[in-house]
Amino acid sequence: MRTLTACSILALILFPALISAPAEYSIEAIRYGTIPQFPVSGLVLGAPADEKLDIALMFWLIRGPGRTVLLDTGFHREKWFKVFKITDFIKPDEAVRQAGVDPAQVSDIILTHAHWDHLGGLDLFPKAVIWIQKEEFAYYTGPAWQEGGKQGGIDPEDVLLLLLRNTQGKLKLIDGDDREIIPGIRVFTGARHTAASQYIRIEGNPVCVLASDNCYLYRNLETRTAIPTFEAADRDSNLKALDRMAALAGAPERVIPGHDPLVFSRFPSRGRIAKIK
Numbered sequence: 001m002r003t004l005t006a007c008s009i010l011a012l013i014l015f016p017a018l019i020s021a022p023a024e025y026s027i028e029a030i031r032y033g034t035i036p037q038f039p040v041s042g043l044v045l046g047a048p049a050d051e052k053l054d055i056a057l058m059f060w061l062i063r064g065p066g067r068t069v070l071l072d073t074g075f076h077r078e079k080w081f082k083v084f085k086i087t088d089f090i091k092p093d094e095a096v097r098q099a100g101v102d103p104a105q106v107s108d109i110i111l112t113h114a115h116w117d118h119l120g121g122l123d124l125f126p127k128a129v130i131w132i133q134k135e136e137f138a139y140y141t142g143p144a145w146q147e148g149g150k151q152g153g154i155d156p157e158d159v160l161l162l163l164l165r166n167t168q169g170k171l172k173l174i175d176g177d178d179r180e181i182i183p184g185i186r187v188f189t190g191a192r193h194t195a196a197s198q199y200i201r202i203e204g205n206p207v208c209v210l211a212s213d214n215c216y217l218y219r220n221l222e223t224r225t226a227i228p229t230f231e232a233a234d235r236d237s238n239l240k241a242l243d244r245m246a247a248l249a250g251a252p253e254r255v256i257p258g259h260d261p262l263v264f265s266r267f268p269s270r271g272r273i274a275k276i277k
Contacts, residue, residue, distance in 0.1 A: 023064045023065050023067075023183045023184035023203065023204070024064060024065075024184075024204045024205070025062050025063060025064035025067075025069075025184060025185070025202050025203075025204055025277075026062070026063045026064070026275075026277060027060060027061070027062050027202060027208055027210070027275075027276035027277050028060065028061045028062075028099055028273050028274065028275055028276060029058050029059075029060055029256065029263050029264070029267070029273070029274040029276060030058060030059055030060065030061055030092075030095045030096065030098075030099060030272055030273055031056050031057065031058045031088075031095075031264060031272045031273075031274075032057055032058065032059070032074045032089065032090050032091070032092050032095045032272065033057040033074075033086050033087065033088055033089040033090070034054050034055065034056060034057060034086065034087045034088045034089075034261075035054070035055050035057065035084050035085070035086055035087075036054045036085060036087055037052040037053070037054065038052060038053055038054070038055045039051070039052060040052065040053050040217075042228060043055070043216040043217055043219075043220075043227060043228075043259065044216070044217060044219055044220060044223075044225050044227070045225055045226050045227065045228060045235065046225065053217075053261075054261060055216075055259040055260075055261065056259055056260065056261045056263065056264065057074065057086070057089075057117055057259070058074075058258070058259070058263070059071060059072040059073060059074050059092065059118070059121075060072065060210050060256075060276075061096065061099050061101065062185070062202065063101075064184065065183075066107075067107050067108060067182060068101055068105050068106050068107050068108075069106070069107065069108045069109070069110060069182065069185070070096070070106055070108070070109045070110070070125065070128070071109075071110050071112065071200060071210050071212065072109075072110075072111060072112055072118040072119070072212060073092055073109055073111075073118065073119060073120065073121030073122050073124065073125060074091075074092035074095070074117065074118070074120065074121040075092070075116050075117050075118075075119075075120025075121055075155075076091045076092065076120060076121055076124065077116075077120055077155065077157065079155075080116055080117070080120070080155075090272070091121075091124065092121035092124055093121070093124040093125070095272055096125075098271065098272060098273065099273050103124055103125050104125075104126070104127055105127075106125045106127065106128045107127075107128060107129065108128055108129050108130075108131060108182060109122065109125060109128045109129070109130050109131065110131045110181070110185070110187065110198075110200060111130060111131065111132045111136075112193075112197055112198055112199060112200075112212035112213065112214070112258075113136060113193055113194040113196075113197035113198070113212070113213060114132075114136055114140045114154050114158065114159070114162075114194060114195075115153040115154065115194065115213070116153055116154065116155045116158065118212065118213070119155070119158045119161075119162075120155055120157075120158055122158065122161045122162070122165070123161055128170070129170050129171070129172060130162070130165050130170060130171045130172065131172045131174055131181050131187070132162070132171065132172075132173065132174065133173070133174050133176075133187075133189060133196040133197070133198050134173035134174060134175050134176075134196075135195060135196035136194060136195055136196040136197065136198075137162060137166075137171075137173055139195035139196065140154055140159055140162075140194075140195065141159055141162065141163060144195070150195075150230070153194075174187055174198070176189065177189040177190060184202060184203040184204065185200055185201070185202055185203070186200065186201045186203075187199070187200050188200070188201065188244070188245075188248065190237055190240065190241045190244065191211075191214030191215070191227075191229075191237070191238050191241035191242075192229045192230045192231065192234035192237055192238060192241075193212075193213045193214050193227065193229060193230065193238075194230055195230060197212070197213065197214055197230075198214075199211045199212055199214045199215075199241075199245065201248045201249070204277065206249075206250065206251075206254055206277065207248070207249055207250050207254060208249060208254050208255075208256060208276060208277060209245045209246075209248050209249040209254060209255045209256065210256050211245055211255055211256060211257050211258055212258040213227070213258040213259070214227070214238070214241060214245070214258070215227065215241075215242055215245060215255060215257045215258065216257055216258055216259045216260065217257050217259065217260040217262075218257055218260050218262055218266075219260075220242060220257065221242055221245075221246065221252050221255055221257070222252070224239060224242060224243075226238040226239050226242070253266075256276060
């Protein structure tokens with residue numbers, strides 16, 4: 001009887017620790033294309049007008065217990081090839097297959113924002129639940145298209161897809177900052193790349209922050225230089241967001257920017273895939 005009691009007490013002590021242990025995720029950056037000779041002044045405020053960079057088009061694959069998550073989805077619609085000279089392109093679903101994942105097995109898609117090159121592959125992953133900021137969804141399905149609204153970089157076809165997913169019960173609206181949406185994955189706002197863009201912090205060893213376009217390049221972090229933001233008045237908040245991302249990650253080098261080709265040289269890479277952790 002004493003042994004049973006001792007075991008029961010030990011279980012009570014240990015079991016909460018087991019259930020509260022953070023989920024451990026693998027993280028990979030997937031490069032699905034390149035925009036050659038993109039003006040750096042569109043990425044880093046104050047950069048020389050004639051400075052250009054071949055920027056990486058990428059999204060992120062996050063795998064953990066019971067979850068296969070994409071952060072953003074890339075794009076594939078022909079119209080955008082007429083706007084930008086995109087090279088080295090592969091459809092996002094095929095890129096995911098190259099990472100060893102069946103697109104039909106993607107369980108969740110976290111959308112950092114509604115721009116064409118982040119939202120435009122949504123239809124390639126039809127079974128996934130979509131996570132987007134409530135304010136982002138509300139703005140781009142409404143006021144953005146009214147007089148005085150801002151819809152630059154937003155594809156109307158993508159907006160229709162968001163509306164359809166919502167009617168199918170496959171869209172989750174996130175109400176604000178610092179929200180855990182999936183065990184071990186929290187979303188944060190404040191960088192204002194779009195009306196209500198977000199970035200994520202992933203628990204584990206080590207912790208990582210995936211910034212997406214809230215921080216375009218390592219240069220934004222290393223020189224503490226803001227990105228061009230939704231409103232000029234938001235630039236100070238973007239600087240604060242850069243500082244916050246580094247604090248949340250525990251070190252600036254664990255913040256992964258959204259379009260920097262250096263991601264694929266700073267981390268072990270094979271083909272289009274960089275192993276973040």
